Amino acid sequence: MNANKSDGFATKLGFVFAAAGSAVGLGNLWKFPYMLGANGGGIFLIVYIIIMLIVAVPVCMYESAIGKHTRLSSGTQAYAKIAEEKGKSKNWGIIGFLGVLATFAMLFYYSVVGGWVLDYLFKAIVTGLPTAETAGDTFGAVITSTGEPIIWNIIFLAITLVICLGGIKNGIEKMSNIMMPALFVLLLVLVVRSLTLPGAMEGVKWMFTPSTAAIEEAGGFGKVLIAALGQVFFSCSLGIGILITYGAYSSKEQNFIKSAYLVPLLDTAVAILAGLAIIPAVFAAGYEPSQGAGLLFVVIPSVLASFGPVLGRIFGILFFLLAAFAAFTTSVAMVELPVNWLMERFNWTRKKAVIFDGILTLILSCLASLSYGTGIISTISIVGRNIFDFFDFFSATLLMPIGGLLGAIFVGYIWKPESTIPLLTNDGQIKFPMFGWFKLCVKIIIPVLIFLIFLSGFGII
Secondary structure (H helix, E strand, C coil): CECCHHHCCCCHHHHHHHHHHHHCCHHHHHHHHHHHHHCCCHHHHHHHHHHHHHHHHHHHHHHHHHHHHHCECCHHHHHHHHHHHCCCCHHHHHHHHHHHHHHHHHHHHHHHHHHHHHHHHHHHHHCCCCCCCCHHHHHHHHHHCCHHHHHHHHHHHHHHHHHHHCHHHHHHHHHHHHHHHHHHHHHHHHHHHHHCCCCHHHHHHHHHCCCHHHHHHHCCHHHHHHHHHHHHHHHHCCCCCHHHHHHHCCCCCCCHHHHHHHHHHHHHHHHHHHHHHHHHHHHHCCCCCCCHHHHCCCHHHHHHHCCCHHHHHHHHHHHHHHHHHHHHHHHHHHHHHHHHHHHHHHCCCHHHHHHHHHHHHHHHHHHHHHCCCCCHHHHCCECCECHHHHHHHHHHHHHHHHHHHHHHHHHHHHHCHHHHHHHHCCCCCCCCCCHHHHHHHHHHHHHHHHHHHHHHHCCCC
C-alpha cells in the first residue's frame, strides 16, 4: 500500500521522535539496567555502544532508504517491489512479513508488561509502592493473579490502539512529540535524585569502569558480546522493518544519514540515563545490580520506599509514569507494522485493521498473562516455555534475527549498498563520507553478528 502523503510526518523532527520512540521503550528501562547488571557493568556498556554504531546505524539507514525508495508502508510490499526491480523473486517480501509476525508476537507479551507498569503507577498514586519487605510478594501477587494483570493489560492495549487510530500525523507523531521530551525530563529528574543518594557514586563507578573481574563473573567476554548484541536488537527493534514504514511516510528532504545516528543516539542516551537513575540507587540501598528482570518491579519500589513516605511516593509516580511513556512509544510502533500489513494485504481501512489487531492481541496477551497464574493456562508448555516466554522466544530469538539476517543479505547482495546512496544523500545534496564503512557493515559485519545472536539463542554458542 502506498503511504498516504496526507497522513505523513508533518515535520522532520516528528520522524526522528517517532523512530526513536519505536526504539526507546521498556527495553531501556526494564531490560537494559538488569542486562548491564548481569553482564559486567562498564564492559557491557562499551560493547553495547560499539555495536550500536556498527549495527544499529547502518540498519536504520537502509531500512529508511527502502521506505523512501518504494513509498510503500508495508515491508512485505517494499522488499517484493525492489526484488522485482532487480529481476528477483517477489518471495523476498517474506522478510517484511517476518517483521510483521515478530512485532505481532512481541506485543502479545509486551502489553502484559505495559499493564504491570500501569498497575504500579496506579499503586504509586493511590496507595504508595510496596516496601522493601513486601515488594517481592507484591510483584508475585500481581503477575500470578487472574483479574488484576488482565484489566491493566486491557487498559494499556486500549490506549495504544486509540493512538494508532489517529494515524501517523495525528496519532503517532503527536504522541511522540509529547512523550519523548517528557521522557527525557522525567529521566533527568530521577537521575539527579539517584546521584545525590549516599553511596551512589559506587554505582556510577561500577557502570563506567571496565573490569576483568566483572567479565569473568559475567561468564566471559563472549557472553557479554552476545548479550550486548541481543540487547541492541531488542532495544532498537532492528530487523522488523518499522523504519521502512516510517521512511515511506517521511518527507523527501528527510536527512536519513543524520536520523540514522540520532535514533540510536537517543536510544543509547535513554538507556544510559535509565542506568544512572537505577544502578546508583540500587548501590545506595545495598542491593546487587544483577537482580534480573525483577529489578524494575521489586528492587526499584524497595529503593523508592527508602526515600520516605512522601518522597518515595513522588518519585515512585515519576518513575512509573516514565516507564509508561517508554512503553507506549514502543507499543504503538508494534501495532503500526501489522496494521499497515493488514491494510495492504486485505485493502482494509486503518480503523478495521486496528480493531482486528487489537482483538487478536487482546486474546493472546491475556493467555500470556494467565501463563504466570495458577490456573490451567499456566500448565501449557511450548518448546519448554510458558506462553509468555514462548512469545518472547519466538519474536526476539527466532524471527528478529532471521529477518535481520535476510534483510542485510538482501540489501548487501541483491539491492546493493550503492542503491541507497541517492536516497540517503538526497541525490548528492548530503555528504556520505562513511559509505565504505556502511558497505562493509551491511555485507559482512552485520550478517556475521546476527548469525551469532541466532546461534546463541539456541544455545549453540
